[in-house]
Amino acid sequence: MTTAQQGLTRAELARRVADDLVDGWCVNVGIGVPLLLPEQATPGREIVYHCEHGLLGVGPAPQGAPDPDVTDAGKNPVTLVEGAASFDSSLSFAIARGGRLDLCVLGALQVGENGDLANWLVPGGNPGVGGAMDLVAGARRVWVMMTHLDKQGRPKLRKRCSFPLTGPGVVDRVYTDLAVFEFVDGVLTLRECAPGVTPERIAALTEAAYSVDLRGESI
Amino acid sequence: MTTAQQGLTRAELARRVADDLVDGWCVNVGIGVPLLLPEQATPGREIVYHCEHGLLGVGPAPQGAPDPDVTDAGKNPVTLVEGAASFDSSLSFAIARGGRLDLCVLGALQVGENGDLANWLVPGGNPGVGGAMDLVAGARRVWVMMTHLDKQGRPKLRKRCSFPLTGPGVVDRVYTDLAVFEFVDGVLTLRECAPGVTPERIAALTEAAYSVDLRGESI
Amino acid sequence: MIDKIRPGAVDCLTGIRSGSSVAIGGFGQTGVPLDLIDALCDRDVRGLHIIANNGGRGLPGERGIGRLLKENRVRRLSCSFPVNPDFFRRYFAGDVEIELVPQGTLAERLRAGGSGLGGFYTPTAAGTMLADGRFVVRYGEGGVVRETLAQKESRVIDGRTYVLESPLRPDFALVKAHLADRYGNLRFRLGARNFNPLAAMAAGCTIVQADHIAHDGSLPPDDIHLPGPFVDHVVETAGETVR
Amino acid sequence: MIDKIRPGAVDCLTGIRSGSSVAIGGFGQTGVPLDLIDALCDRDVRGLHIIANNGGRGLPGERGIGRLLKENRVRRLSCSFPVNPDFFRRYFAGDVEIELVPQGTLAERLRAGGSGLGGFYTPTAAGTMLADGRFVVRYGEGGVVRETLAQKESRVIDGRTYVLESPLRPDFALVKAHLADRYGNLRFRLGARNFNPLAAMAAGCTIVQADHIAHDGSLPPDDIHLPGPFVDHVVETAGETVR
Numbered sequence: 062m063t064t065a066q067q068g069l070t071r072a073e074l075a076r077r078v079a080d081d082l083v084d085g086w087c088v089n090v091g092i093g094v095p096l097l098l099p100e101q102a103t104p105g106r107e108i109v110y111h112c113e114h115g116l117l118g119v120g121p122a123p124q125g126a127p128d129p130d131v132t133d134a135g136k137n138p139v140t141l142v143e144g145a146a147s148f149d150s151s152l153s154f155a156i157a158r159g160g161r162l163d164l165c166v167l168g169a170l171q172v173g174e175n176g177d178l179a180n181w182l183v184p185g186g187n188p189g190v191g192g193a194m195d196l197v198a199g200a201r202r203v204w205v206m207m208t209h210l211d212k213q214g215r216p217k218l219r220k221r222c223s224f225p226l227t228g229p230g231v232v233d234r235v236y237t238d239l240a241v242f243e244f245v246d247g248v249l250t251l252r253e254c255a256p257g258v259t260p261e262r263i264a265a266l267t268e269a270a271y272s273v274d275l276r277g278e279s280i
Numbered sequence: 281m282t283t284a285q286q287g288l289t290r291a292e293l294a295r296r297v298a299d300d301l302v303d304g305w306c307v308n309v310g311i312g313v314p315l316l317l318p319e320q321a322t323p324g325r326e327i328v329y330h331c332e333h334g335l336l337g338v339g340p341a342p343q344g345a346p347d348p349d350v351t352d353a354g355k356n357p358v359t360l361v362e363g364a365a366s367f368d369s370s371l372s373f374a375i376a377r378g379g380r381l382d383l384c385v386l387g388a389l390q391v392g393e394n395g396d397l398a399n400w401l402v403p404g405g406n407p408g409v410g411g412a413m414d415l416v417a418g419a420r421r422v423w424v425m426m427t428h429l430d431k432q433g434r435p436k437l438r439k440r441c442s443f444p445l446t447g448p449g450v451v452d453r454v455y456t457d458l459a460v461f462e463f464v465d466g467v468l469t470l471r472e473c474a475p476g477v478t479p480e481r482i483a484a485l486t487e488a489a490y491s492v493d494l495r496g497e498s499i
Numbered sequence: 500m501i502d503k504i505r506p507g508a509v510d511c512l513t514g515i516r517s518g519s520s521v522a523i524g525g526f527g528q529t530g531v532p533l534d535l536i537d538a539l540c541d542r543d544v545r546g547l548h549i550i551a552n553n554g555g556r557g558l559p560g561e562r563g564i565g566r567l568l569k570e571n572r573v574r575r576l577s578c579s580f581p582v583n584p585d586f587f588r589r590y591f592a593g594d595v596e597i598e599l600v601p602q603g604t605l606a607e608r609l610r611a612g613g614s615g616l617g618g619f620y621t622p623t624a625a626g627t628m629l630a631d632g633r634f635v636v637r638y639g640e641g642g643v644v645r646e647t648l649a650q651k652e653s654r655v656i657d658g659r660t661y662v663l664e665s666p667l668r669p670d671f672a673l674v675k676a677h678l679a680d681r682y683g684n685l686r687f688r689l690g691a692r693n694f695n696p697l698a699a700m701a702a703g704c705t706i707v708q709a710d711h712i713a714h715d716g717s718l719p720p721d722d723i724h725l726p727g728p729f730v731d732h733v734v735e736t737a738g739e740t741v742r
Numbered sequence: 743m744i745d746k747i748r749p750g751a752v753d754c755l756t757g758i759r760s761g762s763s764v765a766i767g768g769f770g771q772t773g774v775p776l777d778l779i780d781a782l783c784d785r786d787v788r789g790l791h792i793i794a795n796n797g798g799r800g801l802p803g804e805r806g807i808g809r810l811l812k813e814n815r816v817r818r819l820s821c822s823f824p825v826n827p828d829f830f831r832r833y834f835a836g837d838v839e840i841e842l843v844p845q846g847t848l849a850e851r852l853r854a855g856g857s858g859l860g861g862f863y864t865p866t867a868a869g870t871m872l873a874d875g876r877f878v879v880r881y882g883e884g885g886v887v888r889e890t891l892a893q894k895e896s897r898v899i900d901g902r903t904y905v906l907e908s909p910l911r912p913d914f915a916l917v918k919a920h921l922a923d924r925y926g927n928l929r930f931r932l933g934a935r936n937f938n939p940l941a942a943m944a945a946g947c948t949i950v951q952a953d954h955i956a957h958d959g960s961l962p963p964d965d966i967h968l969p970g971p972f973v974d975h976v977v978e979t980a981g982e983t984v985r
Contacts, residue, residue, distance in 0.1 A: 085501045087728045107501050109682070109727070113845060114769035114795070114936040117726050118682075129772060130932040136770035144501065144682035144717045146726035147932045149939045149967075150769070150795075151614075151853045154846025155700060158615025158865065161728035182871070187830045188842050189823040190872065195846030198865040199615050225871040304744045306971045326744050328925070328970070332602060333526035333552070333693040336969050337925075348529060349689040355527035363744065363925035363960045365969035366689045368696045368724075369526070369552075370610045370857075373603025374943060377622065377858025380971035401628070406587045407599050408580040409629065414603030417622040418858050444628040611862070614850070617897065617904035620860030654860065661860035689963060720932060722965070 068209065068238030068255045075101050077255075078166060078206055078236050082108050086163035087156075089113060089196055091180075092135045093168035094206050099139065109144065111162060113192040115153045118145025134191070154192065158199035165200040167193055169207045169235075171222040174249045174269035176232045178205065179224035190227075197228035209237035209266055218242065218249070218269040239263060242271060250274050287428065287457030287474045294320050296474075297385060297425055297455050301327050305382035306375075308332060308415055310399075311354045312387035313425050318358065328363065330381060332411040334372045337364025353410070373411065377418035384419035386412060388426045388454075390441040393468045393488035395451045397424065398443035409446075416447035428456035428485055437461065437468070437488040458482060461490060469493050503683040503733050504712060508538035511706045511732040515539060518574075520548040520669040522609060522698035523564060527553055530691030531563040532675040532708045534736045539673070540566055546574040550609070550669050552602060552694055554581035575636075577667070579605055593638040593645065599629060604664055606697050612666035613700025613729065620654060620661035630662045672702030674730075679709035680717040683730030696725040705729055708736045746926040746976050747955060751781035754949045754975040758782060761817075763791040763912040765852060765945055766807060767938030770796055773930070774806040775918040775951045777979045782916070783809055789817040793852070793912050795845060795937055797824035818879075820910070822848055836881040836888065842872060847907055849940050855909035856943025856972065863897060863904035873905045915945030919968075919976075922952035923960040926973030939968040948972055951979045 069077060071094050079101035082088060089111040090098050099110045100121045110119040112133055119133055120142040127138030156162060171179040178197060181190045197203050211217055218235065235242040240263045241253035249271040254260055260273060288296060290313050298320035301307060308330040309317045318329045319340045329338040331352050338352055339361040346357030375381060390398040397416060400409045416422050430436050437454065454461040459482045460472035468490040473479055479492060505511050512535070515521060521539075525531030547567065554576055555565020567573050568586045574595060579602040581587065589595045600608065601623045611619055624630045632650030639645040651662040674695045677688035685707060687695055699705040712735045748754050755778070758764060764782075768774030790810065797819055798808020810816050811829045817838060822845040824830065832838045843851065844866045854862055867873045875893030882888040894905040917938045920931035928950060930938055942948040955978045 105500075109501065111728075112933065114772070114933060116720075116933050117728070118720070128932070130934040132770060132772050132933055136772070141720060141932070144680065144684065144727065145720045146682075146684050146718075146723040147720040147930075147935055148723070148726055149930075150845065150849035150936045151940055152726075154849055155610070155614035156726070156728050157846060159613045159700065159729075160615060187824070187827075188840065188877070189825060190842055190844055191823045192845035194844040194870060194872065195866045198868070225876075226869065229869040324743075328744065330971075331690065333529070333690060335690050335963075336971070337963070347689070349691040351527060351529050351690055355529070360689070360963060363923065363927065363970065364963045365925075365927050365961075365966040366687075366692055366963040367966070367969055368687075369602065369606035369693045370697055371969075373606055374853070374857035375969070375971050376603060378856045378943065378972075379858060406581070406584075407597065407634070408582060409599055409601055410580045411602035413601040413627060413629065414621075414623045417625070444633075445626060448626040607857070607859075615865065616850070617863030617865065617899040617902070619854070619862040622858065622860065656860040659860070686964070721929070721967075724964075 068258055071097060074206060074236060074238055078204065079103055082106060087111055087161060089157065089162050089165040089200065090134065091165065091167035091193060092191065095166040095168060096133055096135050096137065098166060111156065113153055115148050115150050116145065118142045154195050157196050160199060160201060162200040164202045164204060165196040166204045166206055167196065169205045169217060170224050171217050171219050172205055172232055172235055173222045174220055174271065176230040176244050177222045178227045178232050179222040180227045182225045184224060193227045197231040202233045203231045204234040204236065205232055206236045209239040216266055216268040218267045220268055220270065239266065248272050252276055287477055290316060293425060293455060293457055297423065298322055301325065306330055306380060308376065308381050308384040308419065309353065310384065310386035310412060311410065314385040314387060315352055315354050315356065317385060330375065332372055334367050334369050335360070335364065337361045373414050376415050379418060379420060381419040383421045383423060384415040385423045385425055386415065388424045388436060389443050390436050390438050391424055391451055391454050392441045393439055393490065395449040395463050396441045397446045397451050398441040399446045401444045403443060412446045416450040421452045422450045423453040423455065424451055425455050428458040435485055435487040437486045439488055458485065464493070467491050471495055502681045503730060504681050505732050505734050508535055508708065508734045511734060512539050512542060514704055515544055515671050517545045519671060520550065522550040522667065522669040522672040522702055524674045524693060524695030524698045525551060525563065526690065526693040528563055530675050530693050530695055532673045533562045535673040535706060535708050536563055536566060540570060545572050547572050548575040549573050550577040550667060552579050552605060554578055554583035554586050557583040557585045591638055593640060596637040596646065598636055598648065599634055601629065606694060608664055608667045609694065609697035609701040612668040613697065616666055618663055618665045620656065621664055622659055622661050625653060625660040625662050667701050669702045670704065672698040672705040674699045674705060674707045676707050676709045678711050678713060678718060679707060679733045680713040682717055683727030683733060684718045684723045685725040685730060686718055686722055687724050692724060699725055699729045704731050706731065707733045709733055710736065745924045746970070746973060747924050748975050748977050751778055751951065751977045754977060755782050755785060757947055758787055758914050760788045762914060763793065765910065765912040765915040765941035766792060766794040767917045767936065767941045768794060768806065769933065769936040771806055773918050773934030773936050773938055775916045776805045778916040778949060778951050779806055779809060783813060788815050790815050791818045792816050793820040793910060795822050795848060797821055797826035797829050800826040800828045834881055836883060839880040839889065841879055841891065842877055844872065849937060851907055851910040852937065852940035852944040855911040856940065859909055861906055861908045863899065864907055865902055865904050868896060868903040868905050910944050912945045913947065915941040915948040917942045917948060917950045919950050919952045921954050921956065921961060922950060922976045923956040925960060926970030926976060927961045927966045928968040928973060929961055929965055930967050935967060942968055942972045947974050949974065950976045952976055953979065
């Protein structure tokens with residue numbers, strides 16, 4: 062859909078999410094656009110990025126030669142920052158399930174108006190789940206970053222997910238290229254439209270029912 | 281009982297057990313007389329002693345100033361030898377339950393002719409179990425080191441344990457100050473008498489039924 | 500900026516109230532956070548549920564868990580080896596409770612709690628009094644039995660009997676580390692590691708006393724035994740630690 | 743004398759037969775024991791059950807798990823992220839099996855197997871297709887379903903739903919370490935640790951390729967990430983490792 066292309070770029074979306082991170086948070090970022098977050102440093106805020114196979118303190122991509130032992134969840138070369146720690150994958154998921162992640166940020170295929178998340182399988186497609194089910198089961202907050210529409214132009218914010226779930230009722234916020242939604246007392250709520258995007262346009266491109274409680278450009 | 285005093289001393293008993301250890305074995309030693317085993321080096325054999333709270337490669341007591349961070353299961357100062365490793369207590373018991381201990385050597389209050397072990401509670405007494413139940417559940421072999429008679433002069437090798445069990449049917453061998461027994465196809469079998477101790481005397485001081493298959497002074 | 504280093508132990512411990520559950524690292528006196536326990540004893544807290552491997556020896560002037568028991572601050576002790584003669588007297592008199600837990604099971608229950616697991620099956624204690632509901636946790640007057648360990652659910656898996664054990668999620672953990680940095684990354688020393696990282700993982704709030712702090716940076720990633728997210732507060736106690 | 747250092751990989755791998763189950767460390771290509779896998783591919787083994795996080799990308803000339811799949815040596819892959827396009831084609835054609843396991847559950851199942859536990863309850867995958875018996879492990883001709891993941895036993899604990907997961911006990915593990923000594927003590931490097939210590943713990947026989955070996959002694963006790971009892975054979979591959 063050409064309409065969706067008038068929203069935020071991937072980098073702008075990452076910047077928008079980064080603006081909402083809180084100093085000191087421990088944050089897991091999933092495959093796809095969330096992997097751009099460690100590139101978005103915010104002055105005065107120290108964020109500890111967690112990589113599910115067993116790293117904390119992941120930073121941006123290297124300027125020089127990559128270290129093959131330092132990769133992110135998407136297997137891309139990254140760097141380690143001060144305070145970084147390494148450990149095995151069982152401890153890594155102990156951090157996740159044990160409630161020590163302040164946040165995980167994941168991509169999505171669909172999000173239901175009930176907070177359901179589907180992000181691992183298009184029916185009939187190639188399966189692959191990675192750590193997503195562990196992360197949504199354990200992190201204190203789950204934010205989704207995604208395009209508002211899928212590649213066929215269909216709304217990804219739906220009444221109910223039609224794809225297999227990653228987790229039921231786990232999503233706290235959804236950041237798309239067009240808008241920011243938040244689950245407020247379990248109710249999907251539109252909080253913000255991207256610059257130049259009207260609430261009417263969001264309404265036309267969203268299948269899920271939602272409340273509207275706009276609070277300007279930032280939450 | 282004065283009769284029991286004519287058998288092996290504690291150090292002789294430790295030496296006797298050490299003679300049966302196999303080069304390369306990983307061995308846990310429990311509280312009491314088994315803690316003497318790391319003092320009994322055997323030329324040509326390298327034994328890795330495991331200490332349940334989280335050490336491998338425990339050696340004899342220190343000659344000089346003790347290191348308070350290096351203690352055995354009885355909280356006595358010991359040393360670390362080449363190849364030593366430290367880890368947390370959950371990994372330590374993963375080694376035990378996971379079948380990576382070739383042997384654990386424990387003291388006992390009673391051993392049943394069915395291989396039952398009782399070593400943690402005299403009824404009405406002060407309870408304390410430590411790691412004994414984990415060790416007997418996981419080690420590949422369980423050997424007992426004990427006096428043949430208890431302080432009241434009663435046989436500790438019994439038809440059935442009257443004290444609460446540490447584990448059912450777990451014992452493979454019993455080394456006492458008077459004799460060596462082995463469970464052969466589940467049958468308690470007298471394999472050896474201490475120097476100067478006759479089979480008749482063992483019979484008089486043992487409640488458990490057992491077979492006799494002596495093979496001289498050493499197994 | 501992340502900085503979990505605190506100027507003193509007192510402020511870190513204010514959340515601990517009478518009745519709180521507190522996991523404490525250490526095996527015997529090895530790796531016990533003695534300074535944190537001393538600071539805790541300066542506060543008016545009673546009726547604690549202490550989760551620790553040992554109960555101290557009950558010697559005169561003893562620091563550590565023994566001091567907590569001696570000052571009668573403990574209502575319930577979950578441990579594998581209580582040892583302490585005075586605590587045993589009060590146990591048989593019905594004044595305090597002992598939840599006896601095999602050492603490996605205690606370690607694993609703390610780890611399970613810290614890992615967000617709901618429980619696990621272990622072969623340890625199957626077929627014993629610690630699984631069959633007979634072990635007395637609390638006596639009443641005249642030696643009557645007020646509470647026993649629950650009979651553990653058992654299950655035969657591949658021909659072997661296992662018992663179901665539950666995770667431990669104490670309110671607080673008191674931990675002794677050798678090195679720490681401002682991120683809360685910890686390194687322990689030899690046998691002093693023991694239950695310390697497990698207590699830290701399990702607790703809602705973890706307070707660490709460290710022999711030394713990397714004031715000019717952070718610990719090397721591969722040298723860290725427990726990463727910072729499990730740690731809330733770190734106090735340096737160099738020079739105070741009994742050696 | 744204990745000496746687990748072997749002169750070459752070939753002799754260490756002779757126990758692996760067609761049909762063996764083999765856990766392999768690594769995440770993507772990070773920490774994968776490439777040299778051991780190459781040596782395994784020199785042998786005539788088929789129908790392996792591979793337990794590893796990823797399936798390789800299926801690129802031309804690829805080493806690692808991808809090579810095992812490409813050479814059609816794998817009957818069943820237990821993993822969280824198969825990725826490999828060719829393996830997916832054979833999966834949908836019914837030639838190979840995929841047991842899809844969430845990444846944290848895969849790690850924990852290996853650890854449980856290595857720790858002698860009978861299973862554990864985890865909240866991961868509760869309420870999803872990976873717990874309800876619908877995920878297809880093996881197709882037959884024409885897309886009929888031959889086998890699915892078993893429906894997992896679930897249990898509500900403190901108001902939350904958990905599913906029961908079983909331990910993994912593979913016959914063998916292939917592991918990549920950074921440093922090793924003759925006792926089999928291992929140290930890993932940064933993100934290359936990942937599943938390697940867990941695979942080593944779980945397996946009946948663990949074979950390690952190490953970048954470097956401490957030929958003149960042993961590793962410092964507190965620097966060891968996995969102690970020697972979990973390791974059977976160590977091969978040095980300095981200079982051979984792809985960097």
